Amino acid sequence: QVQLVESGGGLVQAGGSLRLSCAASGRTFTFSSYTMGWFRQAPGKEREFVASITWRNEITYYADSVKGRSTISRDNAKNTVYLQMDTLKPQDTAVYYCAASPTLAGLTRYDYNYWGQGTQVTVSS
Numbered sequence: 487q488v489q490l491v492e493s494g495g496g497l498v499q500a501g502g503s504l505r506l507s508c509a510a511s512g513r514t515f516t517f518s519s520y521t522m523g524w525f526r527q528a529p530g531k532e533r534e535f536v537a538s539i540t541w542r543n544e545i546t547y548y549a550d551s552v553k554g555r556s557t558i559s560r561d562n563a564k565n566t567v568y569l570q571m572d573t574l575k576p577q578d579t580a581v582y583y584c585a586a587s588p589t590l591a592g593l594t595r596y597d598y599n600y601w602g603q604g605t606q607v608t609v610s611s
Contacts, residue, residue: 488512488600495605498574502609504570508584508602513547514601521592522560522567526580527609533583537569538592546592552578574609582607 494506503602505525510517523538536559537548557570557611567584582605585598 488515490602492584492585492602492605495582496605497608497610500542500574500576500609500611502573502574503572504607506571506582506584506605506607508567510565510567510584510586510600513597515586517565517586518562519588520586520600521589521597522558523585523587523592523598524558524567524569524572525583525585525595525598526578527583527604528580531580533595535593535595536582537555538587539567540590540592542590545591546558559577571607574607576609576611578607579609580607581605 489511492508517572521540522535527533539558560567584602586600587598589597
C-alpha cells in the first residue's frame with residue numbers, strides 16, 4: 487500500500503510564498519522509480535496539472551500558469567517531493583494534490599496511479 491501525505495498548505499496573502507511537501511511511504515514503493523507530480527483543483531473546476539519531476543534525470547515540467555513562480559524538487563533519500571510556490575495569486579487558490587506516476591513525464595492526471603488526500607492553499611487578495 488502506498489501513502490502520499492501532503493503538508494504545507496495554508497492561508498497566504500497575494501505575493502506571498504508557500505512550500506508544499508509530500509512524503510511517500512509503502513513497503514513495496516520505490517520512490518526513486520516514480521515520477522512525482524503536483525496537481526490542483528479549485529471549486530467547480532477539474533483537477534489540473536501543476537508540475538512534475540521525473541524519476542530519471544529529475545527533469546521538471548510546469549503548467550504555464552505557474553511557470554517562473556514555482557519550483558518542484560525531490561529528495562529521494564527522504565522519499566519526499568516539494569513544491570515551492572512564490573508570488574502567489576488569488577487564482578492559485580485550490581486543493582493541491584501530490585501524485586506518483588510510473589510513466590516518465592507524468593503530464594496528465596491519467597498518468598498517475600497513487601494520490602494523496604490534498605492540502606488546501608488559499609491566497610487572499
